[in-house]
Amino acid sequence: MALLGLPLSSCYHATIAESVRLRSTAPAVAKQHLPRQSRKRPPRAAVDGTALGEKLETIPTAVPAKVSLGRSSFPRGFVFGAASAAYQVEGAWNEGGRGPSIWDTFTHNQPGKIQDGSNGDKATDSYNKYKEDVKLTKEMGLDSYRFSISWSRILPKGTLLGGVNPEGINYYNNLINELLKNGIRPFVTLFHWDVPQALEDAYGGFRDHEIVNDFKDFASICFEEFGDRVKHWITLNEPWSFSSMGYTFGRHAPGRCSSWFGCTVGDSSTEPYTVTHNQILAHAEVVKLYKEKFQATQKGEIGITLNSMWYEPYSKSHHDKEAANRAIEFMFGWYMDPLVYGDYPFIMRALVRERLPHFTHTQSEMIKGSYDFIGINYYTSRYAQHDPIVQDHSPGSSYEDQYVRQFDSKNGIPIGPLNGSWVNVYPPGMKELLLYTKKRYNNPKIYITENGTAEIDKDLPLEQAREDPHRQDYLSVHFAQVQEAIREGVRVKGHFTWSLTDNFEWDKGYTERFGLAYIDYDNGFDRHLKTSTKWFSRFLTT
DSSP states (O other), X not given: OBOTTOOOOTTBOOOOGXXXXXXXXXXXXXXXXXXXXXXXXXXXXXXXXXXXXXXXXXXXXXXXXXXXXXXXXXXXXXXXXXXXXXXXXXXXXXXXXXXXXXXXXXXXXXXXXXXXXXXXXXXXXXXXXXXXXXXXHHHHTOSEEEEEOOHHHHSTTSSSTXXXXXXXXXXXXXXXXXXXXXXXXXXXEEESSOOBHHHHHHHOGGGSTTHHHHHHHHHHHHHHHHTTTOOEEEEEEOHHHHHIIIIISOOSTTOOOOGGGTOSSOOTTTHHHHHHHHHHHHHXXXXXXXXXXIHHHXXXXXXXXXXXXXXXXXXXXHHHHHHHHHHHIIIIIHHHHHHHHSSOOHHHHHHHXXXXXXXXXXXXXXXXXXXXEEEEEOOOEEEEEEXXXXXXSSSOOTTXXXXXXXXXXXTTEESSOBOSTTOBOOTHHHHHHHHHHHHHTTOOOEXXXXXXXXXXXXXXXXXXXXXXXXXXXXHHHHHHHHHHHHHTTOOEEEEEEEOSBOOOXXXXXXXXXXXXXXXXXXXXXXXXXXXXXXXXXHHHTO
């Protein structure tokens, strides 16, 4: 995905400034979580860092200098790979027995929420061209390919009762076997945001606890069918993005949010918390299943992928330092704290109060330690500034609850060079996030499961579009940060570039190109390696 691109992952984090607006029609309610320091409300900041009403200019800045590293600079066994996701690349949305997902419904019914009005009906046609994608991976010398399994391609109606689709099983068997035949290790994600539409219709998808058992059934089929060859499993990809973009801002499927964010259905103050709660429980149940029934014989590992930006205080003030802490706790700690300590961060419990669901003691014990590794998706960083204004409208949203304003520039200077899209190049954030994870969360085993940048100009002709020195620069400086983190004791075991090929980038449609390989959408989805892959291949043999 690439999101906030957040990019706001793939991996999609999209700019959502136009979504965050003051709720002038909401009833005023006296409410005070933090001390009131001012009654004058400054411009509300959007999640991408720009203040509402402020036009942020793209300031031309040089990309960081390349760093001289190679595979030998990393520990033996360190994995280098590239990533993708089913809805973003497969296409064949109504072929091979696949049932519709919420992304099919969302893009078909609300094309206006996609920047170019497109959808993933064909995507990059990887369903038919998977052998070409495997060939690209091998040509680059990569060790691994991370992909996701479409839930509705395996269970068209989302449940075992609805029947298993043998064509879906065959497709993923063929992909896995092709990877192994070419010496490429599969890293498999079970859920990358594509809830079967049948489950959304039946009980609201992840808004209902019932999905926990259905997800567990889906995972069990995958373990049974593919676990003899797949040794690395990821339960969920970026649950923050799924909850926030889909239920706070309504920019992703299923497109639910409060009316002040422009949706006709949804509640931005409660649904993101409920959806996250059920995602965490679904993750823990699947990990428990794998460890009790499959791990001893299949000898694989299982984890979860979380995304986060790093947050730098906007100033040296105590309030802004605390704001930076709150921002990362509301994004990263929202998931990591339950996984390590069994409950949500204290600051979230204090600020969100009764809108934040509770884990039972049994659930808490099941969630604690429910991972062999943590996947981290990192793209960029932001400045965090304390928002001293007491919410004067109620209810709020899962974004405003943190009392933080986020910016991608300070005094007109970006936090890092803007390489197209929303990705400000800020390599130190990678290392800081890794060191933070080591210190706060007991130094877990980590894979960087997404990290990458988009093209500066997406509409260039093929030969020019393949020239991507900025991608080489981006990867090079981030590899250096990972290496430094490893030298300081962080247990990073691999890095996956987002993405293997250009693809459907969620609400950005096809307007962003994150791929190591260029997709010619007008000429049969032909694949063309970009020039950065020459450097990448040399890197992998050095």
